[in-house]
Amino acid sequence: MACDVNYESKQHRKKRYIVFGIITIISLVLPFIRINGNHIFLLNFAEKQLNLLFTSFDMQELYLMPFILILLFLGVFFMTTLGGRVWCGWSCPQTIFRTIYRDLLQTKLLNLRRSINNKQAPTKKGMYLQKTIAIILWSILAFIAASDFIWYFVPPENYFAYLQDPANHTVFLGFLGGITAFIIYDVILLKENFCVYICPYARVQSVMFDEDTIQPIYSESRGGKIYDEHGVKLWSKPPGEYDDCTGCEACVRVCPTHIDIRKGMQLECINCLECADACVPVMGKLGKESLIQWTSANEDERGIKTKYIRFRTVAYGIALTLAFIGLMYMGSTKEHMLLNINRTSELYKIKDGGKTVENVYTFLFQNTDSKDHKYYFEVNNKDIKIVRPSKPFSLKARKKERKIVILRTTKTLIDTEKKDTPIPITIKAFATDDKDKIVVLRHTIFFYPSETVLEKYKK
Template structure:
């Protein structure tokens, strides 16, 4: 006899039960052409080309862009950045974040659709897939067809080309951290180190999996940008939208709606082309969805259909929510102006700081064991330790000067040479004769100046401690 107070339990795996999880249906994207896809292809080719070829660019006989982690230096087109320049990296990331906010408020997820690495690599993998297996209908038909020689050859060719591109991606990534010319030559001799082999293999597998199999799942479930983008949207954000007032009700072979007949079909003929070309598999006619990456493929596909049925373009278009509701849109609005102003100010200050950056680091530390000391000859001395770093990539000759009250003298070498990236620890003694001059504690300056480049100079303030009388 069952307990009336107990909630009945049912077997979820029994026949007729509905599963909470369903098998993912692979999205087969139909190729389309149009003005926005031409722009998208150009940005994607530019992004991929920049990534693959930038490590091969030479600058002053060296790799133009090299992040030398063992040497603790980043070389970027003649500029050398050291751990002491971490502020520039932080500044760059903050500027990139504000740029993302600015363009999201202005035009939605335009970054995702046109320059995102996941979009770029997925697009290349789709081109390879299209070239090997044909367009959307051919691929769907092949998925359900039995394994034949033709299917095996086509599928094998696709995966081989995918792996080649994935391997080039991993090799190029490691080439940003290890000289890519030497790295490539050592492939034949199997002379890669353990970490080089690991990271090339890691990025090869990651690219092959993300762009070849996961694709839109990375955008939908792994990318945090898809989740918080809606916070930055407003009614004036430029988004890809379907004009429901013009398109509904749908009907195949629809004629243009007449104002005197409100029940006449709209311009949408329900062909489904907008869904077939969508890389995330959504139906833009259902309204704005977080899955939309603003790639505008549905716009180009719909415009092509409108041309064929002799209807005006723009049933699906870039527009704003206010425009769809018959309200005026505002490009210049407080949030966008605030992000734009912050981005402009930070970018300007960053460029000015970078332009005025001196490739010379000077740190002065006083001897903390004693404030001053008296020598056997009666001289009063302060001891300092100078850390001097040549941030450039070329040898430099320097001179050291002391500025301070009259009577102070420096008892160390004042000229020295440092190789590119070399650090010198220089002990410096500053003293005076109390029998000749009266001295009180005062501020002094150490100036390190390049003898090869008069524009390179670093002035550091310190303190000279004298005994109180």
């Protein structure tokens, strides 16, 4: 039968390859983009620093992490409810790595496999040179992939410096080597067993599915029944006169996790849609659509249009929006410097025969910015003067420094006979070169002695 179906336009494979390419480029380029010295995401344990959306946070500000984790989990729940294991088939590094190694290197480049349409068949016998080349090429790519992963924890500017000084960065090299070795082992030996037996997402995702979740589904009503309700295979080609499945098993041969989608939804399915593509030319010859569609159970079995906006997706959407607003709000309240104030154990010092009272503090300043700044501070009480430090001081980017601070008054702040009085004061600390943005307020106490104590010094 003549067929006017355009197979190429019906294939998901090409679209997936484009998505793989975009994700790979983005993940490789992002660590190198810096704005004001900050990365889009960097969790730098060595320097106790978090960069998020090009803003730098200190480890003391890790209150943002719960929001990031909540966003991550809610995002996964939302995506799974809507599109099943769409992450696995379209974005997961494991799937991208296996596609590069098996389909690009082994099949297309080195001819170790006959066709990317048969992922079940083992590699050809012999051909040891090509097999070695495949392992070497993949090892190089695995090193790049491991480096890319590390760049989100060790910024590229440090990464390359560490590589040039290996003797002093053995822990870093251990991590880099370990991750590279795991990626090599995972892709060459573990293969899709990782998805089937190890990946925790595969275990939990099914509870997030509902009748409107999009997934690869074999149309039993069109193709015919192949397996009974206990999963026992009845035949390869169904015998019914109107059953369309030809029993060619192209959909089985192409499956990277070695399952038969005609048996129904299975834990092992990574949503790669290779089976749906494989059936396109087979059914195309009959002028029909693929028997395997990326659709919902409601649409396939009951003819009910898939509902994308439903209670679960709306609930996840609202929760995601709230978590995102929370993250943005917390991020916007970020202080661009940190200041901790501690008093010394001595309440006050009295000098000049009771005319001068001093309080001593320890101020811990921290420059959380990516640039060096000069810092100083003010006291909100005009009768209390700063004796020490007497002038602004410099602090390098991301460094902290302890300063002994002496505040002094020569005025009678309060006149009580018996009790020392704590007077609340506010310290306004700031970077002298960016007073509007880099500023923090801290409340503390200035102790003023009682009249009885002052009298003793006057004698």
